[in-house]
Amino acid sequence: MIPTFLGISVLTFLLIQMAPGSPVYTRLAGIDGLGVGDHDSAAIIEQTMALYGLDKPIHVQYWEWLKRLVFLDFGDSFKDHRPVLTRIGEALPVTLQLNLISIFLAYLIAIPLGVFSATHPRTWTDSSITLLLFILYSLPSFWVAMLLIFYFSGGDYFNWFPAHGISSLGARDMTLWQWTIDRAWHFVLPVICLTYASFAALSRYMRSGMIEVIKQDYIRMARAYGFSERVVIFRYALRNSLIPIITLIGTLLPALIGGSVIIEQIFTVPGMGRLMFEAILGRDYPMVMGGVVISAFLTLIGLLISDILYAFVDPRIQHR
Amino acid sequence: MRTALQQEKEGFWRVTWRHFRRNPLGMAGLSVILFLVVIALGAPVLANDIPLIMKHNERTYVLPAVITYSPLLSEGLYNNFRAWEPGEGEYGVRPIVPFSPRNQFIRERNEGPSARHWLGTDDRGRSVLSRMIWGTRVSLSIGIIAVGISLIIGIPMGAIAGYYGGWVDSIILRIIEIMMSVPTFFLLLACIAFLPQSIYTIMAVIGLLSWMGIARLVRGEFIRLRDSEFVVAARAAGFGAPRVIFRHVLPNALSPVFVSATFGVAGAILMESGLSFLGFGAPPPTATWGELLQQSQRLIGTGVWWLVVFPGAAVFVTVTAFNLVGDALRDAMDPRFRG
Numbered sequence: 001m002i003p004t005f006l007g008i009s010v011l012t013f014l015l016i017q018m019a020p021g022s023p024v025y026t027r028l029a030g031i032d033g034l035g036v037g038d039h040d041s042a043a044i045i046e047q048t049m050a051l052y053g054l055d056k057p058i059h060v061q062y063w064e065w066l067k068r069l070v071f072l073d074f075g076d077s078f079k080d081h082r083p084v085l086t087r088i089g090e091a092l093p094v095t096l097q098l099n100l101i102s103i104f105l106a107y108l109i110a111i112p113l114g115v116f117s118a119t120h121p122r123t124w125t126d127s128s129i130t131l132l133l134f135i136l137y138s139l140p141s142f143w144v145a146m147l148l149i150f151y152f153s154g155g156d157y158f159n160w161f162p163a164h165g166i167s168s169l170g171a172r173d174m175t176l177w178q179w180t181i182d183r184a185w186h187f188v189l190p191v192i193c194l195t196y197a198s199f200a201a202l203s204r205y206m207r208s209g210m211i212e213v214i215k216q217d218y219i220r221m222a223r224a225y226g227f228s229e230r231v232v233i234f235r236y237a238l239r240n241s242l243i244p245i246i247t248l249i250g251t252l253l254p255a256l257i258g259g260s261v262i263i264e265q266i267f268t269v270p271g272m273g274r275l276m277f278e279a280i281l282g283r284d285y286p287m288v289m290g291g292v293v294i295s296a297f298l299t300l301i302g303l304l305i306s307d308i309l310y311a312f313v314d315p316r317i318q319h320r
Numbered sequence: 321m322r323t324a325l326q327q328e329k330e331g332f333w334r335v336t337w338r339h340f341r342r343n344p345l346g347m348a349g350l351s352v353i354l355f356l357v358v359i360a361l362g363a364p365v366l367a368n369d370i371p372l373i374m375k376h377n378e379r380t381y382v383l384p385a386v387i388t389y390s391p392l393l394s395e396g397l398y399n400n401f402r403a404w405e406p407g408e409g410e411y412g413v414r415p416i417v418p419f420s421p422r423n424q425f426i427r428e429r430n431e432g433p434s435a436r437h438w439l440g441t442d443d444r445g446r447s448v449l450s451r452m453i454w455g456t457r458v459s460l461s462i463g464i465i466a467v468g469i470s471l472i473i474g475i476p477m478g479a480i481a482g483y484y485g486g487w488v489d490s491i492i493l494r495i496i497e498i499m500m501s502v503p504t505f506f507l508l509l510a511c512i513a514f515l516p517q518s519i520y521t522i523m524a525v526i527g528l529l530s531w532m533g534i535a536r537l538v539r540g541e542f543i544r545l546r547d548s549e550f551v552v553a554a555r556a557a558g559f560g561a562p563r564v565i566f567r568h569v570l571p572n573a574l575s576p577v578f579v580s581a582t583f584g585v586a587g588a589i590l591m592e593s594g595l596s597f598l599g600f601g602a603p604p605p606t607a608t609w610g611e612l613l614q615q616s617q618r619l620i621g622t623g624v625w626w627l628v629v630f631p632g633a634a635v636f637v638t639v640t641a642f643n644l645v646g647d648a649l650r651d652a653m654d655p656r657f658r659g
Contacts, residue, residue: 007498012510131345134647138640140590142597143632146616150628154620163620258503262594266617276506277598280513292506299501 001300008296009069012289013062065289074290079282084290087275094166095259095271097183102191103252106199110245113199114206118241119233121211130207136200145193145266153189161189164268190267194260198252202245210241243314246306253302257295336575339652346648352641360456367450369402369420371412376404385415419447421454421607430624440626443615448626451607452634458608459589459638462523466588467581469527474534475577479565481535482542489539496532504529505594512595517603522595526588537580541573575653582646586639593635609634 056064068075074084113133117126153163162168166186171179213219214237222232259273268274272295279287340346365372370385376397381389388398397404402423406412417438425445433440439448481492511525545551546569554568595601596610597617604611609631616627 004494004497004501007494008502011498011502134643135640138586138636138643140593140632140635140639142594142613143628143635146613146628146632149620150616150625254501254503258506261505261509262598265598273505277509280506280510283514288510292502292510295503295506296501299503303501 001304004300005297009066009289009293010062012292012296013065069293074293075286077279077287078284079279079287084286087287088272088291088294091259091270091272091275092257094269095257095264095273098187098190098269098271099194099256099259101187102194103198103249103256105191105195106202107245109195110199110202110206111242114203114245115210115233115238115241117203117207118210118214119229129203133200133203136196137204139196141193141197141260142262142266144196145189145263148189148192149266162186163189166269190263190269193263202248205245205248206241209244210237213237213241216240239313243310246313247310249309250303250306253306254295254299257298257302336649336652340648343648343651345644346652349641349644349648352637353645356456356460356638356641359453360460363454363457365415367417367419367421367447367453368415369418369423370398371401371404371414374412375406375410376412377410417447417450417453419450421446421451422605423447423450430619430622433626439630440624442612442627443619448612448630451612452609452631454607455609455612455631455634458519458602458606459592459635462519462526462592463585463589463642465523466526466530466592467584469524470531470534470584471577471581473528474531475538475570477531478535478538478540479542479570479573482539483546483561483565483569485543485546492535492539496535499529499532505591508591508595509598509600512600517600519602519606522592522601526591530584530588534577534580534584537576538573541576542569545569545572576650579646579650579653582642582649586642586646589635589638589642 065075072085076083077087113129117129120126148161149163151157153159153161162185166183167179168182168186171182174182219232219237222236223229227235257272258276259269259271261273261277263269264271264273265277272291276288276291278284279291340350359366364370364385365383368385371381372383372385374381374384377391379391381392384392392398402420404412419437423446425441427445428437428441429445430443431437431441431445437447437449439452442448442451477492477496481489508525508529511529512522515521515525542565551564551569554564559568592601593608593610593613596608597614599614601608601610612627612631613635616624616631619627
């Protein structure tokens with residue numbers, strides 16, 4: 001895991017260092033009356049370079065960055081001079097809230113739907129569910145987001161949900177109950193956009209996993225014993241068919257932590273995706289590096305947990 | 321021996337096609353893709369301000385959009401075909417959509433669908449239909465070339481890892497692990513934002529960031545096949561490793577790769593339109609589907625529905641078509657799914 005982590009840090013570091021367009025120039029472009037060719041501005045650029053260590057050779061920069069990394073010091077954001085960790089600490093909970101709700105809903109809908117499809121194979125309901133899921137899976141999320149805003153919050157048709165942000169004005173003075181309702185109201189559209197594609201994919205896996213399990217001998221055995229179909233499906237088949245879709249949590253994790261850049265941008269959700277998008281736009285090097293490394297690190301931990309979970313739900317793994 | 325092998329190979333494709341043909345959804349997807357390819361290739365004669373055939377200054381020009389004629393060029397007409405009108409004894413037959421994607425009609429901005437502009441106009445008064453027809457080129461070429469690049473990297477990586485095993489395998493697996501734990505879209509955005517903006521950059525970056533799935537598939541197939549009798553026989557016959565890998569093992573490992581590549585095209589098209597939507601797509605004034613959707617984002621609340629519905633539907637139909645073909649291809653290639 002440590003070599004992987006180092007690999008990630010080198011990858012992001014090299015990528016950002018090779019990028020044209022110094023952050024200093026971008027910073028100075030925002031100050032009035034400073035042309036880059038100026039004699040005075042050249043001195044300011046030099047000072048700023050020294051301040052951020054951008055004048056040192058690349059390997060020294062990386063080494064110093066790595067040393068600070070051990071103490072979880074990612075430096076300050078170029079944009080507002082607040083520590084990178086603080087800004088991530090503000091953005092990560094928002095993304096986690098949004099994506100945990102979405103993953104929970106995805107599993108909540110996908111499991112019963114998959115079981116239903118698998119236990120009624122080749123009926124017209126099964127085929128229409130399959131086709132519907134296929135269509136959902138192929139719908140581009142930014143298009144769905146734009147359509148939802150257009151029809152449900154733009155004011156052109158229905159003005160039911162807010163199109164921007166995650167709280168109303170004055171959310172600080174609300175009681176906990178009011179705050180929760182307000183947050184939920186803001187989350188409806190983004191959660192729909194984040195959920196439909198993953199639940200479509202999960203249902204398809206659930207269906208094929210269940211069909212595979214139902215073919216097993218021990219299911220035939222359970223039926224032969226005269227157990228009711230309900231007991232056979234829910235007591236015996238369901239547990240084993242959950243194994244493949246539990247491991248899929250691992251593939252959902254990068255999105256859980258990284259958030260969706262596009263969806264957060266459309267709905268102006270102040271989460272990780274939007275934070276990173278703005279950092280990349282502003283060439284905020286410490287922010288980009290901190291963000292990529294932290295999300296990659298959390299993803300690695302998540303993958304480890306999902307491996308452990310896999311061994312936990314499937315005892316056969318341990319014997320191998 | 322060679323002919324026997326070739327017959328075997330043909331047999332596989334013929335069998336696959338026979339099963340594929342029976343899948344109505346797969347065939348529907350394939351027809352949509354062929355239709356899109358025709359549109360993409362035919363864009364210069366489908367949506368253009370340059371006439372298909374024209375008589376000008378006593379000379380007849382056939383398809384001046386495809387062939388550049390020096391008399392027309394020296395007259396400066398190629399920059400200004402829009403303004404050309406046939407004079408006495410001249411004629412010009414314009415394409416079905418007589419607007420190029422760059423023709424701006426300042427007085428017809430943000431107009432809804434009409435007889436003149438079938439799918440309306442955008443915020444600079446450009447024909448949405450014309451921009452969508454030319455956008456097909458960008459989407460399809462980026463999708464296909466990006467997947468091509470990911471195949472060129474992914475197949476050898478997976479083949480080497482799976483064939484040799486041991487420490488080579490561990491290193492390649494580690495690289496794959498590193499690439500997979502960084503959120504792809506962050507990396508994609510960072511690369512695109514820092515590199516010069518062009519469709520070639522987008523193709524290359526999407527390709528470079530999406531070879532891992534292919535590599536893992538190929539690696540799995542090689543591990544399955546490397547101890548088979550035919551591989552052992554090839555090695556015993558004294559063939560070198562490259563020959564065994566590419567001539568003997570690889571052809572047997574390719575069918576899951578084809579399926580995955582088809583899904584990959586759908587994914588790459590989605591990524592490209594997402595990037596364009598965020599303003600990181602092909603540089604303006606290139607017409608792309610995502611760019612039209614991006615415009616609609618600025619126009620929320622003004623009722624400009626044609627900029628939301630049509631380009632998004634184009635992305636959706638294309639992605640669905642590739643996914644349907646991938647699904648049908650998997651069923652047709654895998655003996656377990658054949659009915």
